[in-house]
Amino acid sequence: MARGGINKALVQKARAALLARGVNPSIDAVRVELGNTGSKTTISRYMQELESTDARPQADPDRLSDELTAMVSQLLKRVLEEGNVALVQERLAHQQNTAAKDQLVSELEAELKKTKQVVASRDVALAAQAEELRTSQSSLQAEITRNARISQSCADLELRIQEKDEQVRSLEDKHAHARDAMEHYRSAIKEQREQDQRRHETQLQQLQQETLQLQQALMVRQDELTRLNRDNERLLSEARQHSKLAYQSQEAMKRLEGDLGVANMATARAEGAKEMLQEQLVAVKNANEVLSSEISSLRANTVKLSQELADTTQALEVCRGDQPDMAGES
Incomplete structure (x- = not known):
């Protein structure tokens, strides 16, 4: 989105940024740095005022060689092209954001309309419920009387249920005793079996x-x-x-x-x-x-x-x- 106008402070800031990057702060370069806003006459007037107050020596473009001048011109042209492309992209993104916001506003207005309709229908339903409430209150009194009779019947039933519970508890106790006896018998059988197995x-x-x-x-x-x-x-x-x-x-x-x-002759020797x-x-x-x-x-x-x-x-x-x-x- 383009700026509404420029002033001397903006021109000074853009000029200082160009000088810090080593770029010649020409009128076109300053205008590009400002986002292609402001007239060249206004920028030129502010530049002259700033140069008159700047005590630093200014570089003379005529001192540059032709090769360096061509390189600077190409860089300036490329910067201008990339700046214009970025500006076009920013404008396109702004237009898309604006369209999206307009779409969102339309959706919110439609939702608000639906909400109003829902509120109106709920008001009608609330009135109907109020009428039903009055009818329910009259029925409630009759139900209270009926509930009193039912409560008496429930008290009687509770007495009978307590008696049944006593019987159930007695049966559960008997069952528990029988289960304990069975567990004891099983334990004895298991112990006997283990003893037999160990003996074997x-x-x-x-x-x-x-x-x-x-x-x-x-x-x-x-x-x-x-x-x-x-x-x-x-x-x-x-x-x-x-x-x-x-x-x-x-x-x-x-x-x-x-x-x-034969050895008779050697008897002495043979004896x-x-x-x-x-x-x-x-x-x-x-x-x-x-x-x-x-x-x-x-x-x-x-x-x-x-x-x-x-x-x-x-x-x-x-x-x-x-x-x-x-x-x-x-």
């Missing part, structure tokens, strides 16, 4: 421990049986060796007895050898008897351990058979 778990753990002990005992018995079998094999091997030695001794004795007739051989033979026989006794003892121990192993295996199988039954019962 304890028994199951004991059986598992016994089974583990039996398995360990079985492993120990198996180790002992293995060791005894090894000892038995060793003793049998030694017995075979002793038997072999005894057999060899017997063969040697037979050979010696066969050679006895000593004979006695020694007889002592060795006795020792070998004694050793054979000891080995035979040990072998018999080992065989008896082997039979006994085999029986204990069979009994332990059977007991372990029985325990294993009882565990699934107890698991099914839990």
Whole structure:
């Protein structure tokens, strides 16, 4: 929107702004700075007054080079063009704002008209409601009398309701007692079941421990049986060796007895050898008897351990058979 007029203060402000930006404060430049308002004659008069009072030396445009003058002219032309474009945009925006405000005023006037019509219709409705109120007041008196009779009936009904409430409370108390007894019974059953379950778990753990002990005992018995079998094999091997030695001794004795007739000439020398051989033979026989006794003892121990192993295996199988039954019962 254009200004209504200019004065010396506005021209001075525009001139100072141009000088601060390094622009020559010509009449056209000042007019552009003022928004293209004011006559050039008025601006020129104010500029002369300001220049006469400004003690600062003024730059002479004639001192500028042609290239700089051309650049300044182009910048001035561009500033004027951009200023005119901005002014056109501002004017267009102002026109749009004015049209929008006119539209808003029209809408507000229409709304005000509708509001007046609504108020008039409400006045008519208010008069009708006042008439209805008078009619309602007359009906209210009749209803008050009727309500008095209904209140008496309600009092009677309340007495009967209180009696019913007493009966209901009595039934609720009985129901509460029955529910408490049921809860107590359920708690007792639950506690008994938990005790049975704990006892069953304890028994199951004991059986598992016994089974583990039996398995360990079985492993120990198996180790002992293995060791005894090894000892038995060793003793049998030694017995075979002793038997072999005894057999060899017997063969040697037979050979010696066969050679006895031939060795009559060396009787003195052979008697000593004979006695020694007889002592060795006795020792070998004694050793054979000891080995035979040990072998018999080992065989008896082997039979006994085999029986204990069979009994332990059977007991372990029985325990294993009882565990699934107890698991099914839990």
